[in-house]
Amino acid sequence: MGTAVGERDHDRILVTDLQARRGAELHGLACRLGLSTEEADDAVQETLLRAWVALDAREPIRHLDAWAFRTHYRICMDRHRWQRRVRRLADRLRGQDSVAPIAGIADRLTLWAMVDRLPERQRAVVYLRYRADLSFEDIGQTLGIRPVSARSHVSRALDRLGEMLREEDR
Amino acid sequence: MTHERIEAALRGDTPADEGGYRPRPLPATAAEARVQLAAMRRPARGIALAGVVAAAALVIAAGWALGTIDSDDGGIDVGNGGTPSPGPSEAGVLPACGPDDFLVASDPWGGAAGSRGTTIVLRVVDSTAACVKPQTVGAEIRDADGTVLAVGVFQTFGGRPAPTARLAAGTQVELGVAWSNWCGAPPTAPTLSLLLDSVSVPVEPSDGSAILVPPCMGVGQPTTLSVTDLQPSERPPIGG
Numbered sequence: 300m301g302t303a304v305g306e307r308d309h310d311r312i313l314v315t316d317l318q319a320r321r322g323a324e325l326h327g328l329a330c331r332l333g334l335s336t337e338e339a340d341d342a343v344q345e346t347l348l349r350a351w352v353a354l355d356a357r358e359p360i361r362h363l364d365a366w367a368f369r370t371h372y373r374i375c376m377d378r379h380r381w382q383r384r385v386r387r388l389a390d391r392l393r394g395q396d397s398v399a400p401i402a403g404i405a406d407r408l409t410l411w412a413m414v415d416r417l418p419e420r421q422r423a424v425v426y427l428r429y430r431a432d433l434s435f436e437d438i439g440q441t442l443g444i445r446p447v448s449a450r451s452h453v454s455r456a457l458d459r460l461g462e463m464l465r466e467e468d469r
Numbered sequence: 470m471t472h473e474r475i476e477a478a479l480r481g482d483t484p485a486d487e488g489g490y491r492p493r494p495l496p497a498t499a500a501e502a503r504v505q506l507a508a509m510r511r512p513a514r515g516i517a518l519a520g521v522v523a524a525a526a527l528v529i530a531a532g533w534a535l536g537t538i539d540s541d542d543g544g545i546d547v548g549n550g551g552t553p554s555p556g557p558s559e560a561g562v563l564p565a566c567g568p569d570d571f572l573v574a575s576d577p578w579g580g581a582a583g584s585r586g587t588t589i590v591l592r593v594v595d596s597t598a599a600c601v602k603p604q605t606v607g608a609e610i611r612d613a614d615g616t617v618l619a620v621g622v623f624q625t626f627g628g629r630p631a632p633t634a635r636l637a638a639g640t641q642v643e644l645g646v647a648w649s650n651w652c653g654a655p656p657t658a659p660t661l662s663l664l665l666d667s668v669s670v671p672v673e674p675s676d677g678s679a680i681l682v683p684p685c686m687g688v689g690q691p692t693t694l695s696v697t698d699l700q701p702s703e704r705p706p707i708g709g
Contacts, residue, residue: 308645309579310499311697312586316647318492319621319695326490336489341509344493348506355499410475411484429479430487432687457472464475 310354317367318347324431325371331415331422332375342378346371365437368427372441413463414456421456428453497700566593566600566636568670572708573663577674578681584695585681586647589663589672591699592707593640602634607664608646608672608696610680612656619648621694622664643702647695652685 322343329339349370353360360366414425420442427438428449435453439446496502571591578587589608593600607622623644636642646661659680663670674680683692 308588309586311495312580312645312647312695313584314495315645315697316584316586316649316693316695318495320649320693322492323487323490327484327487330484330486330489336486339486339489340491340493343490345506345509347495348502348509351495351499351502352506355502410478410482414479425479429476430484432690454472457475460475461472
């Protein structure tokens with residue numbers, strides 16, 4: 300023995316660690332973006348595999364968690380857009396209007412259920428901020444928007460959540 | 470309700486669907502990760518070529534079963550990384566591997582990006598005819614007083630029982646351990662133990678070096694100890 304932890308071993312450890320620390324949050328973000336539980340698991344797995352491949356290729360990853368959330372968001376949106384297209388076309392073929400349901404979102408009176416009724420961008424920003432605990436700079440990089448815009452989305456989302464809570468109280 | 474109170478509630482509450490995450494096994498190597506990634510993306514490309522309309526028609530023809538597009542096999546289950554799996558009868562007669570069945574060695578601790586870790590290598594001793602891989606593999610770190618600082622157990626994926634596998638004499642396997650986010654006072658002489666099922670086996674770095682304590686990455690966030698599944702080891706035999 301006596302050899303240091305190899306770089307390749309270390310990549311595996313980093314990805315395993317990422318799965319343990321962030322797997323549930325990546326899954327939760329995918330659900331916020333409208334994927335089913337099974338689809339969210341697929342998306343998380345794809346993110347982890349991409350992370351490993353990127354680490355192995357020695358891509359410059361400064362902050363693995365932020366990188367993972369950014370990649371995961373793109374994967375989820377790709378899948379979400381694809382599903383939406385299929386759903387619309389299927390509705391058209393059946394002669395019905397699309398109702399654009401948000402799959403997997405429970406109709407429960409919890410704050411997170413209210414978050415799920417926010418517009419898509421606000422849902423993502425709120426989740427990344429308060430569950431993934433990302434900075435506004437990292438959120439901006441994840442969503443491809445400026446940090447100040449991320450902050451603004453959060454503020455508007457909190458305003459709207461406050462209104463929803465007041466409506467619930469009435 | 471003020472923003473501050475809503476923010477506090479959002480931080481304190483966990484969306485129910487987070488608990489629905491079912492971690493899947495990760496491959497043993499980056500090369501396998503590439504293969505799995507390609508396999509995950511291949512069906513999507515095929516569907517794209519067939520066209521959205523055709524897919525939608527298929528969906529309708531299948532009874533509006535959208536959920537079947539992504540099958541349960543989307544993630545390829547590598548799990549044991551090539552360790553042979555026995556039939557039920559064989560696994561039934563072999564004893565579970567215990568601490569006495571293994572020689573154990575550990576690399577010096579290393580790490581980056583907020584984690585510190587090591588690789589532990591286990592070889593089934595020659596005196597053991599064969600045994601069955603433990604159902605759970607874990608690790609724990611204690612300080613000099615015996616206080617447990619962090620525990621990690623390899624999770625059985627998807628709610629399924631851990632795959633069983635026969636380990637013959639001379640078989641060598643390894644697992645990775647990564648410790649992250651230690652925000653407490655520097656622990657005194659931390660030690661690492663391997664947990665085979667519920668039996669604890671002390672593991673010291675083979676060169677006598679110390680366990681490295683990870684940096685604090687998030688105050689208020691728990692420290693984590695991640696453990697990989699046992700994977701076949703390609704290293705030269707230990708202990709011989």
